[in-house]
Amino acid sequence: MTDSIQNIQTTTDVGAHVAPAWKIEARALLRLAGPIVITQLAQMGVGTIDVLMLGAYSKDALAASALALSIYWAMWLLGMGPAVAVAPMIAHTLGEKRFAAPAVRASVRMALWAILLISPPMMLLLYFTGDILLLLGEPARLCADAGAFMHVLMFGLPFTLAFNVLRGYTNALSHPRAALVVMMLTVVVNATLGYALIFGHFGAPRMGLLGAGWASALSFAFSFFALLIAILVTPSLASYRIFHRFMRPAWPKLAEVVRLGLPIGMTMIFEAMFFNSGTLIMGYFGTESVAAHQVALNAVALAFMVPLGVATAATVRVGLAAGAKDMPRVRLAGITASVLGQLFMILTGLAFAVFPRQIVGFYIDAHDPANVNVIEHAIVFLRLGAAFQFFDALQVTLSLSLRGLKDAQAPMWINGVSYWVVGFPAALLFVFVFGFEGVGVWMAFILGLFCCASAMVFRFAWMSGMIGSRTL
Numbered sequence: 257m258t259d260s261i262q263n264i265q266t267t268t269d270v271g272a273h274v275a276p277a278w279k280i281e282a283r284a285l286l287r288l289a290g291p292i293v294i295t296q297l298a299q300m301g302v303g304t305i306d307v308l309m310l311g312a313y314s315k316d317a318l319a320a321s322a323l324a325l326s327i328y329w330a331m332w333l334l335g336m337g338p339a340v341a342v343a344p345m346i347a348h349t350l351g352e353k354r355f356a357a358p359a360v361r362a363s364v365r366m367a368l369w370a371i372l373l374i375s376p377p378m379m380l381l382l383y384f385t386g387d388i389l390l391l392l393g394e395p396a397r398l399c400a401d402a403g404a405f406m407h408v409l410m411f412g413l414p415f416t417l418a419f420n421v422l423r424g425y426t427n428a429l430s431h432p433r434a435a436l437v438v439m440m441l442t443v444v445v446n447a448t449l450g451y452a453l454i455f456g457h458f459g460a461p462r463m464g465l466l467g468a469g470w471a472s473a474l475s476f477a478f479s480f481f482a483l484l485i486a487i488l489v490t491p492s493l494a495s496y497r498i499f500h501r502f503m504r505p506a507w508p509k510l511a512e513v514v515r516l517g518l519p520i521g522m523t524m525i526f527e528a529m530f531f532n533s534g535t536l537i538m539g540y541f542g543t544e545s546v547a548a549h550q551v552a553l554n555a556v557a558l559a560f561m562v563p564l565g566v567a568t569a570a571t572v573r574v575g576l577a578a579g580a581k582d583m584p585r586v587r588l589a590g591i592t593a594s595v596l597g598q599l600f601m602i603l604t605g606l607a608f609a610v611f612p613r614q615i616v617g618f619y620i621d622a623h624d625p626a627n628v629n630v631i632e633h634a635i636v637f638l639r640l641g642a643a644f645q646f647f648d649a650l651q652v653t654l655s656l657s658l659r660g661l662k663d664a665q666a667p668m669w670i671n672g673v674s675y676w677v678v679g680f681p682a683a684l685l686f687v688f689v690f691g692f693e694g695v696g697v698w699m700a701f702i703l704g705l706f707c708c709a710s711a712m713v714f715r716f717a718w719m720s721g722m723i724g725s726r727t728l
Contacts, residue, residue, distance in 0.1 A: 281585075281592045285569050289596075291432035293565030295423070298439035300561050302446045302475060306468045307554050309450050311547070311619055315630065317401070317465040319543045322550040323394055324402035326532035327385045328409060331378040332416065333528050337521025338370035338513050339420035343568070344575040344660050345512060346428035351579020357496050360425075362506035364498040366513045367421045369505075375414035382410040394539045405469045412473030419480040422487060428572055431493055438482045446475035519664035523655070523671045530675035530704060534697040537687055545694050548633035551619040552698075556641040559604040563597030563649040567656035574660025587720045590657035597649035605645035612638040633694060640698035647702075647709040654712040663719055670711040679704025 303325075310318040345363045349356045386403020390396060423435040449471035456462025463470065487493045531553065538549040570593035577585035608615065612635040613622075620627045620634070655667045679700050686696025717723045 278592055281588045289566045289569035291436040292568050293562050295436045295439045296561035296565045298443050300558055301443045305447050309454050310468055313454055315547045319546040320398045320401035322535055322546055323389055323398055324385055324405045326535045330529055333524040334521045335374055335417040337517030338367045339417055340520055341513050341516035342367045342424035343428045343571050344662055347572045347575025348579040351576040360496050361498050362509040364425050366506050366510040370513050371417045379410045382406050405465050408469030409473050412476030415480040416476040419483055422483045434486045438479055442475050442479040445478050446471050516664050519668040523668040526671035526675050530679055537697055541693055544629045548630045551634045552637035555615055562600050563652050566593050566597045567653040571656045571660040574657045578661050583721050590716055594653040597653040598646055601645035601649035605642040608638050608642035637698050644702045644705045647705040650709040651712045654716045661719055666715050674708035675704045678707050
């Protein structure tokens with residue numbers, strides 16, 4: 257256990273005589289972020305595989321899944337609050353250099369308790385996905401298909417949330433490779449099940465959209481149990497005995513999980529539902545617009561996984577520094593993560609702007625005349641997505657750096673105002689008043705992300721003492 261803590265607490269003092277502090281921090285961030293980024297991409301790969309297979313199956317199935325997932329991810333993100341609260345809680349404990357095992361164990365235990373408590377009501381709401389979409393004015397046929405899809409997919413929700421609790425635990429202890437290996441295996445499981453159940457291969461029934469739901473739900477369950485086994489057989493992770501006295505409450509830790517997790521979950525919901533609202537708006541312009549939007553949004557989301565992984569590592573690095581009350585290290589970790597994330601997104605933004613047709617071709621058969629309109633719309637959306645890559649990296653790295661400081665309330669309000677006071681009304685204006693249709697949705701994305709990134713810069717500058725005289 258002591259070795260694990262020492263491995264995590266790589267500080268800028270180590271090797272300072274041979275490299276500037278920012279290089280030391282960048283290496284530490286990348287060493288932690290590398291497996292996290294690959295895990296994020298693999299986790300995103302589960303959804304991407306479904307998009308690719310459903311796109312090959314039929315554009316109607318793809319559109320129905322897109323509408324259903326706009327509701328599903330809202331619940332997932334709300335539940336992710338307690339899951340991601342684990343990492344900064346553990347990092348602060350380790351940064352304080354106290355005997356950490358009881359506090360670490362209690363943090364994980366109470367986060368899992370929170371998942372067990374919130375999953376049933378969220379699944380109940382998901383059961384009525386078809387009715388919700390119908391009330392929102394979506395086409396009746398797509399609503400029926402989306403509802404049937406969700407009746408299967410919802411059973412995977414508690415497993416994927418619990419997996420992310422365990423993943424936060426392994427990341428905070430600088431063992432991100434455990435989750436990486438599990439998620440790579442999960443991609444294989446999901447791809448195999450999807451191929452079998454969507455198209456009816458290997459003797460399985462041809463289930464189409466329902467097959468995609470079963471494949472995802474079963475792969476989520478696999479990911480949780482596989483990571484649990486990995487923790488139990490890895491000595492440095494098993495030594496904390498996170499399931500010791502599992503039924504014993506730790507009310508202060510549960511309160512902290514809720515206090516951090518609720519605003520973190522709301523922060524993610526504000527952002528994700530802003531983007532998902534675009535999917536719902538696209539529904540007014542037909543199946544082709546929804547399908548094109550889903551393709552472009554998936555490509556943008558894949559690129560976003562890299563700065564998100566860097567930002568996740570920044571949560572741990574900032575949390576360790578904050579626990580040690582080392583404000584210069586807090587600033588260094590946050591700024592370094594921000595620069596690394598922006599550099600990557602500048603490159604992907606250029607790729608989206610220069611090679612959109614080739615990228616869209618990975619998702620939709622360009623030789624099928626029926627897909628011409630979908631492809632042309634997706635190309636336009638992807639080029640607009642290139643315009644906000646820089647701002648997206650800036651806001652996520654600084655937001656998760658603030659999370660490392662256990663600053664959850666302010667980022668929640670920043671996201672809420674940026675996306676729902678500025679961005680969403682702008683989308684309605686651009687789409688329904690100015691008549692820009694789908695293009696107006698993506699213009700609103702750019703505006704919302706610009707506002708959010710600008711506010712996050714000022715918030716992190718104040719919280720880290722770059723402006724003012726704040727101390728930990």
